[in-house]
Amino acid sequence: MLELLLGLAQEPEAMDPAVNFWDRLVRGEDPGALFRALLLTFVGIPALMGFSRWVRGWVGKKYTPQQGMVAAKAVLYTGVLLIVISVLHQLEFSLAPLLGAAGIVGIAVGFASQTSVSNVISGFFLIGERPFEVDDVVQVGDTVGRVLSIDTLSVKLRTFDNRFVRIPNETIIKSQVTTITRFPIRRLDLNVGVAYKEDVARVRKLLLEVVERNPRALMEPAPAVFFDGYGDSALELRLAVWATRENFITLKNSLLEQIKNRFDEEGVEIPFPHRTLYTGVVTDPFPVRVVPEPPASDPDEAPDPSPDPDEPPAGEGAGPTLGSGPAPKTDPASESPPLSEPLPDDDPTGR
Secondary structure, three states, X not given: OHHHHHHHOOOHHHHOHHHHHHHHHHOOOOHHHHHHHHHHHHHHHHHHHHHHHHHHHHHHHHOOHHHHHHHHHHHHHHHHHHHHHHHHHHOOOOHHHHHHHHHHHHHHHHXXXXXXXXXXXXXXXXXXXXXXXXXXXXXXXXXXXEEEEEXXXXXXXXXXXXXXXXXXXXXXXXXXXXXXXXXXXXXXXXXXXXXXXXOHHHHHHHHHHHHHOOOOOEOOOOOEEEEEEEOOOOEEEEEEEEEEOOOHHHHHHHHHHHHHHHHHHHOOOOOOOOOOOOOOOOOOOOOOOOOOOOOOOOOOOOOOOOOOOOOOOOOOOOOOEOOEXXXXXXXXXXXXXXXXXXXXXXXXXXX
């Protein structure tokens, strides 16, 4: 306890060099240190950012854009760390307490941000493994887009409808990723259906002729036509054509249009689905008869007053109608006398 009290009684300059520095700075005794710190901050950081951009361009041209981005970030982060240390040294700050505090804070932040740490580690795996690079077209789940950047936390994509998509690195590591533009050439598969009456050999010849006339189709590897099977309403063929990755979409659109035009010229039928109604093996199929639609009657046209010769005259062969025609005949014997009529004299009842 006595040693603690003696320590508190010491001069402030002997206790804390930083306090001694700020006291001298306030009194104007050491303005050069502050000037050097400001110079490092306001001149060193812009110069470092410019150098980092130059490194990115140079490495990207000599190697790959992804390697240029990684090299630029390494230069930028290292330079910022050195500038911060130099500024603290000029201001006479001791780094030992800062490093100790940084260790304690780092442990707390590490427990609180496990997802971010996992994304950072996954980013290192992506950079080292290089399953795709900047400007590649990739598919992650249902998302297809061009890679804009591969950062330590996430990968940025731009879809073909100009949307910005950010995917965490951990998600990419755990998902199936398809790099569409990994190789310089791709194969285009077009499904073509023709009617059952068509000659398969003739249709195959027509398809190959269409491919040969297209300047964007590659002849090596050679194109091929495969007979995939019998469909519900068509013979299913598959045309396989190779193209460069830059001409893939253009080749697909042009071939679809050219195949349709050539089939129309040659009279090749492209069928549509047909359905047949059948009730079973015991009964006959449903009879179907096409009946022409009767002409629509004009509401302004008056009905024809002339009688139909085949129609019987009124009152013949037709039942009685209410309010028209003669009254129906009845049997007199079946009629009962009215209640007001007097009984005959020879009534045996004596009434």
